[in-house]
Amino acid sequence: MSNAEVVDGPSPVAGRRRRRVVLTVLAVVLVAAAVLIVRPIVRPALPPLPAKADAIIQLGGPGNRRMTALELGRAGRAPVVAISVSEAELAVAGWCDDGNFRGQPVICFHSEPFTTRGEARSIAQLARQHGWHSVILVTSTDQAARAVLRVGRCYDGSIYVATAHLPWYHWPVQVVYQAAAFVKAYTFQRSC
Incomplete structure (x- = not known):
């Protein structure tokens, strides 16, 4: 041994x-x-914008979304611009009260919850009320694909996306935020 x-x-x-x-x-x-x-x-893979849609809808979030939405409206892409506003913004945005911003017909709406999912539900409701069959969502590039996913779960019409510029300093936080939001949209919140 x-x-x-x-x-x-x-x-x-x-x-x-x-x-x-x-x-x-x-x-x-x-x-x-x-x-x-x-x-x-x-x-994101986005189809080209149509010459005309029933509404332009600006989603809440960072970037120059409002200017992009109003420019599309002034260019005649849709007869109305719907703008998602926070509760605080709704209280102080006097131009929302008369439905007109510098000659552009506008509809201001506040979603509960004030999230992309809440906005998707509000968009579906507005579309039913106004007979919209096609919309142009205005958001930033980072949210575009998820916005189409969320809105498409609530709204049966055609969805197009125009992206607004997002400053470079927002990108690091937005990529992480949007990645987590995508996971949530594909796992925990699969319905409208």
Whole structure:
């Protein structure tokens, strides 16, 4: 009988290899998931805008959305611009009261909850009230694909998207926020 110890189980070399393989597979899965989630946030596939729609709808959020929506309205892309406003904004936006902003017919609406999902529900309700069959959503690039997903769950008409400029300093936070919001929209909140 020898004095050498008998070691049961895998060798330290085999354990390091297995750990390296697991970490490599995990890294590949995480990179693939990031690419699948980030792609529609950074470069969403959007159809071209129609010459005319029934309404232009500005969603709430960062970026120069209101100016983009009103420019589309002045260009004759739709007879009315609907603007999603916060509760505080609704209270002080006097131009919402008369339904006109610098000659452009506007409808201001506040959604409860004040989220993309809440806005989608409000858009469906406005579309039923006004007979809209096609809308142009105005949002920023990062929210465009998710906005189409959310609104499409509540509204049966044609949905187009015009994107407003989002300043570079908003992008890091928005990519993380939108990625989490996409996961929520595809897992926990799958209905209108």
